[in-house]
Amino acid sequence: MFDIVIVGGGLVGASLACALAPTNLRIAVVEAVPFKSQHQPSYDERVLAIAQGSKRILDAISVWSEIGKADATPIKTIHISDRGRFGASHLRHTKYGVEALGYTVPARALGNALIQKLDHLPHITVLCPVKVTGLDVEHDQAALTILQDSKQDKLTCRLVVFAGGTTTEIGGSLDFRTESYKYGQTAVISTVTPSFPHNNTAYERFTETGPLAMLPTRQNRYAVVWTALDEQVEGLLHCSDDDFLEQLQYRFGDRVGALQKLGIRRAYPLSFVKVERPVRSRIVVVGNAAHTIHPVAGQGFNLGLRDVSTLAEVLYDADSTGLDIGAIGVVDRYWKWRERDVNRVGVFTDSLIRTFSNNFLPLVLLRDTALVALDLMPLAQQFLVKRTMGLAGKLPRLARGMPLV
Numbered sequence: 031m032f033d034i035v036i037v038g039g040g041l042v043g044a045s046l047a048c049a050l051a052p053t054n055l056r057i058a059v060v061e062a063v064p065f066k067s068q069h070q071p072s073y074d075e076r077v078l079a080i081a082q083g084s085k086r087i088l089d090a091i092s093v094w095s096e097i098g099k100a101d102a103t104p105i106k107t108i109h110i111s112d113r114g115r116f117g118a119s120h121l122r123h124t125k126y127g128v129e130a131l132g133y134t135v136p137a138r139a140l141g142n143a144l145i146q147k148l149d150h151l152p153h154i155t156v157l158c159p160v161k162v163t164g165l166d167v168e169h170d171q172a173a174l175t176i177l178q179d180s181k182q183d184k185l186t187c188r189l190v191v192f193a194g195g196t197t198t199e200i201g202g203s204l205d206f207r208t209e210s211y212k213y214g215q216t217a218v219i220s221t222v223t224p225s226f227p228h229n230n231t232a233y234e235r236f237t238e239t240g241p242l243a244m245l246p247t248r249q250n251r252y253a254v255v256w257t258a259l260d261e262q263v264e265g266l267l268h269c270s271d272d273d274f275l276e277q278l279q280y281r282f283g284d285r286v287g288a289l290q291k292l293g294i295r296r297a298y299p300l301s302f303v304k305v306e307r308p309v310r311s312r313i314v315v316v317g318n319a320a321h322t323i324h325p326v327a328g329q330g331f332n333l334g335l336r337d338v339s340t341l342a343e344v345l346y347d348a349d350s351t352g353l354d355i356g357a358i359g360v361v362d363r364y365w366k367w368r369e370r371d372v373n374r375v376g377v378f379t380d381s382l383i384r385t386f387s388n389n390f391l392p393l394v395l396l397r398d399t400a401l402v403a404l405d406l407m408p409l410a411q412q413f414l415v416k417r418t419m420g421l422a423g424k425l426p427r428l429a430r431g432m433p434l435v
C-alpha cells in the first residue's frame with residue numbers, strides 16, 4: 031500500500047513527486063506514455079514561460095539546477111500591444127528589482143530535469159508506461175486499477191492525486207462537477223530566428239483571431255504561440271515554411287527584423303475546464319485536470335506548480351502531526367488555500383480572451399486606453415506583475431524558496 035498515488039507523471043504530477051521527495055511518504059507515480067516518447071503529451075515541443083515564483087519552487091525542489099543553463103532564457107521585458115491600434119504597454123524587470131520577469135524553458139528540457147530527479151528518489155516508485163483505468167474509493171483507502179502490458183493489476187493508497195491533464199478518461203469517470211467549453215481557437219506553435227537579437231524581450235500581440243505571443247528562447251530564437259480560429263489551422267499547419275513566415279511577419283510586424291528558419295509546427299485546440307471543487311475524501315485533482323486555461327498569459331503550468339507547492343505543504347504538515355492525509359479535513363484545507371488563486375487566474379485569462387477578441391468599438395477603445403494606462407500607472411502595473419510572477423497572496427514554503435521539511 032502506498033501513501034499517495036499520483037496519476038499522471040506530466041509536468042505537474044512529476045513536480046509534485048519531486049516536491050514530496052524529502053518527506054517519508056511512500057509515493058507511486060503512474061504515467062501512461064513513456065517519458066521520452068515523441069507522443070508524450072506533457073514533455074513536447076512547447077516552450078513554457080515560467081514565472082519568477084515558479085522558478086523559486088523549481089529551485090526549492092532541486093529541479094531548476096538540473097535544467098541546463100542553456101535551456102532557461104530570462105524574460106527581461108514584456109511588450110503588450112493591440113495589433114493595428116494605439117494600445118501598448120511595456121513591463122521591465124528593472125522596475126521590480128528582479129533579474130528577470132520570468133524565464134522560458136522548453137517543456138522537454140523541464141521534463142528531462144524532472145525525470146532525472148525522479149529516477150534517484152528512494153521513496154518514489156515510477157510506473158511507466160502504465161495506465162490507470164479505474165478507481166474505487168473506500169472509507170480508509172482508494173484502490174486503483176492499472177493496465178500494464180495488457181495485464182490488469184491493483185494499487186492501493188491513502189490518497190490519490192489526479193494529475194492526468196485536460197482530457198483523461200479516469201478524470202471524466204470521477205464525476206466531479208465541471209465547467210468546460212471550447213474557445214473555437216487553436217494555438218499553433220513553432221520557433222523562428224529573428225534577424226535582430228531578441229534582447230530577452232517577449233511580445234504579446236492581440237489580433238482579431240486571438241493573441242500572438244513571441245517568447246525569447248535559446249540561440250536567439252523566438253518560440254511562437256499563434257492563436258488562430260479553428261478553421262484557419264489546417265492552412266497554417268500545411269502551408270510552406272515561406273508562406274507561414276510571410277503570414278507571421280505580416281501579423282507580428284518587423285520589430286525584431288526578418289523572421290527566418292521556421293521550426294516544427296504543432297497545434298493545440300484550446301478549451302477552458304474548471305472543476306468546481308477538486309477535492310473529496312481520498313482524492314485531490316491538480317494541474318490541468320482541475321483547471322485548463324487559455325495559454326494567453328502563459329499561466330497554466332505556473333498555476334499547476336502553485337497547486338503542487340501548496341498540496342505538498344498541506345500533506346507534509348498533516349502527516350507529521352499524525353493526521354490521515356486522505357481525510358476530507360486535510361484535502362479541504364488544500365482547496366481553501368488554492369481556491370482564490372485558481373478562480374482569479376481563470377477569470378483573468380478568460381476575460382483577456384473575451385475582451386481582446388472583440389471588435390465592438392467602445393470595447394476596443396476601452397482596452398487600448400487600459401493598455402496605455404497600465405504603462406503610465408506604476409501601481410496598477412505592480413499589482414498585475416506581482417500576480418503574474420506568482421508572488422502574490424499567502425505563499426507556501428516552497429514558493430518562498432524555503433525547504434518543505
Ligand SMILES: Cc1cc2nc3c(=O)[nH]c(=O)nc-3n(C[C@H](O)[C@H](O)[C@H](O)COP(=O)(O)OP(=O)(O)OC[C@H]3O[C@@H](n4cnc5c(N)ncnc54)[C@H](O)[C@@H]3O)c2cc1C
Nearest residue numbers: 038040041042062072079162194195317318328330331332
Ligand atoms: C500552446 C500552449 C502553450 C502553453 N504555454 C504555457 C506557458 O508558457 N506557461 C505555462 O505556465 N503554461 C503553459 N501552457 C499550459 C501547460 O502546458 C499546462 O498547464 C501543463 O502542461 C499542465 O500539466 P499537467 O501535468 O497538469 O497535464 P499534462 O501536461 O496534460 O500531463 C498529464 C499527464 O498525465 C498522463 N495521464 C493521463 N491520464 C492518465 C492515466 N489514466 N494513467 C496514467 N497516466 C495518465 C498523460 O500521459 C500526461 O503525461 C501552455 C499550454 C499550451 C497548450
